[in-house]
Amino acid sequence: MGSVAGEQTARPVEGTRFFTIMAVIMSLVIVAGFSLNLVAGRSNFALPWPYHVHGVIFMSWIGLYLAQHLSIARGNRALHVRLGKLAYMMVPLMVAAGSLIMIVVARRNGGPFFFHVSEFLWSNMAFLWLFGGLTWWALKRRRYTGWHRRLMLCAMAILTGPGLGRLLPLPLMIPHAWTITTLTTMVFPVIGMIADWRREGRVHPAYFWGLGLYLAVFVVSVAIAHTSLGMAVTEWVIAGTPGAERPIEPFLPPGFSM
Numbered sequence: 001m002g003s004v005a006g007e008q009t010a011r012p013v014e015g016t017r018f019f020t021i022m023a024v025i026m027s028l029v030i031v032a033g034f035s036l037n038l039v040a041g042r043s044n045f046a047l048p049w050p051y052h053v054h055g056v057i058f059m060s061w062i063g064l065y066l067a068q069h070l071s072i073a074r075g076n077r078a079l080h081v082r083l084g085k086l087a088y089m090m091v092p093l094m095v096a097a098g099s100l101i102m103i104v105v106a107r108r109n110g111g112p113f114f115f116h117v118s119e120f121l122w123s124n125m126a127f128l129w130l131f132g133g134l135t136w137w138a139l140k141r142r143r144y145t146g147w148h149r150r151l152m153l154c155a156m157a158i159l160t161g162p163g164l165g166r167l168l169p170l171p172l173m174i175p176h177a178w179t180i181t182t183l184t185t186m187v188f189p190v191i192g193m194i195a196d197w198r199r200e201g202r203v204h205p206a207y208f209w210g211l212g213l214y215l216a217v218f219v220v221s222v223a224i225a226h227t228s229l230g231m232a233v234t235e236w237v238i239a240g241t242p243g244a245e246r247p248i249e250p251f252l253p254p255g256f257s258m
Contacts, residue, residue, distance in 0.1 A: 179222075
């Protein structure tokens, strides 16, 4: 989230408007998903402390992500650089808090009933670490605007999963709810690729790397989740907890209705 060192111009970089709009849309998707759950009474604030820590850290990231796009859209590079330094501290916090909440949720209730418990645990964890890796890569490439902003977009697309999962009618998509949710989040990098093609007649390689790694991690993590080793690790994590009491396969609770 930094900018080119020593650059003094206040003129926004070409394409900034597109990336700002995408940042707003992805952030709104996440906020809308969680807000809908609260309004519908499917969630509340009476949760263990790891949920609140996770929520504060990840919502702070959304605020920082938006602030970075708005600052550069207005040509305020000095603020952009100052705020960008916060990302180096926040990314490790997000990976740590996210990893903790995955285990807490798996042990508390096995994850959402429309997801396979092992897929939820393994794939979610893999996506979180991929987010951290792509974001860190983007930060290291901050001097190269084309790479930086596209890798950040791919990383942020991963975080839209929980928001989209709360907006989509996933109970109706069993047993493919996890796959559908993941593929839906990939729409955002694809939109970026289309925008590149229309504007420049080619797609920036950052999208191929970002989306390619996302697809690879999805396939590998789901495959591991269903191996004997993957299942054994999942069962070990949830052993003796309420999460072990639900079916490991996705299911519809008795009497469930949309």
